[in-house]
Amino acid sequence: MKTFKTLIAILFSGLFMTSTFAQEISISEVAHDVSNETKTVLKTEVEKILSSYVEDYSNDRHAKEKRIVGVEVPQVDGKWTIKITGEKIGEKKWEVSLIEGLPTIPTYVYRIELKTLRAINNGEINALTAQAKAFSSDYAPMDVHEIKDYKPTEDDDSALNAFSFHFWTKGFPEVIPFRPDATRRAHGSGVTIFYYEKGLRTGWYNILPGERVREDAREQAMPFPMMGVVIKGSAKGIVDGAPITVSEGNTVFIPANVHHKWWNESNEPVELILIMFGKGA
Template sequence: MANMLISSLAAATLCLVSPAQAQTWQNQEPAAETTHRATLDRFVADYARDPMAEPTRFGIEVDGHRFHVEPIGNSFELRDGFGGHEFFYFTMNRETLNLLDQGVWNGLTAMGAATSADVTPLDILHTDGFEEPADYVGLTRRLIGHFWTRGIPELTNFGMAHTRVVHGAPATALYYDAGIRSAVYEVPAGLGREQAPTMQVPFPRMIIFIGGEAEGEMGENAFTASAGQMLFSPPDVPLTFWNKSEDENLSFVWIMWGEAAQ
């Protein structure tokens, strides 16, 4: 499956934070006796209590070890192997599973990509013969968000320690569904106009500034915006903005919606 795409502002490669640094800050390898199954059992048990759970069978592969999640009535069970089923499955390594388990990343952040060709820590693949259902995009987005986030209510951590670099800027995905995408971005100080692409997309966007100050252009109109303001970006209107400050990070929430925002 094409990797999940997160739209963003910046296009330059940054040295401030890297995926490896974000992992090192909080990633702690469990004791040797803790197996992949024990970790996945925690996710499955939590998902069984989730009011947003999808009654869908799917697979999980960690470092080549395969399991699948089987819906049973109003609950779920983790089983070994793929059982010959035709379905989609998550694939990752142990380090990524640790980061998900510890809440450093959520599933959508782990799948964040600038293009569908990017290799991401968490991905979705298909077994032979699997055919995507009509609601595949919405189904998988909801599953990624809810299965890989534990707790009731679900809390998503964001901030620099919970980001991955996507489109050149550290980002944390918030929530995806069919027709809606949202993320938090942290644009480092000094990342100016030269690194900011002009984006023109066929869907509306809200940019909610929560820290720092931005400078930019929408069409032929120049603007500045700062924490406590929301910028509305209409469809098909060119927009570019950048961090105005040399000393302070720029933080904003980006919300995209509509049929074209798939």
């Protein structure tokens, strides 16, 4: 059974961030914050941010689904439970609450770096991108783990991906950024995750000149089909052993379990929207 970490890792990685966001969560800045502000003040800030997401989600149509998850912010020693009962309060709102302390039942827990939480709250990066990694052992500034011997199914993991998008994206309709400074490094280029749910994964690649995508053979074949929609530039690649060039205005279809890799030999960035779908996606 794939764990949530494995599912979120299959497409996207990111030990290193690109320009602006890298500065947002640098270790030196985190240390500076903790040494110059009391944890009490920081914890109050975090609670206000989390409360704003709880309030926003109480108006979200997806809040009709019951869920309990935990949130940890290590820099402030903060631990909370987000409880969604699936019950309505009045005509429009759903019952969603923030409770201090981790859940007492087996479930998922988000572990979020303080700078990352601020960046998500400021619209500088979206939560699914902040969680992205190539392999489950990789670092991510917003990670998910299971507590109390929780053993989720693949359906549970897929549902959490969708929940992560809706809970951590405020407003309606939901809008997330995709631009070079809102990406994380993934398989050799900058990537933003758009949306995940069972049978569908979407994202955006920004491949800079000289970058090579999916050079690692372990990442070159997926167990489900995908389509790459080139919206800017021209990329060269190898699909099932055959050379190919795809340019702006073209879409390339790659069947399940077919090896492929890409690179940018031009002097301009290549932008590509990736759509992964079908059983196992």
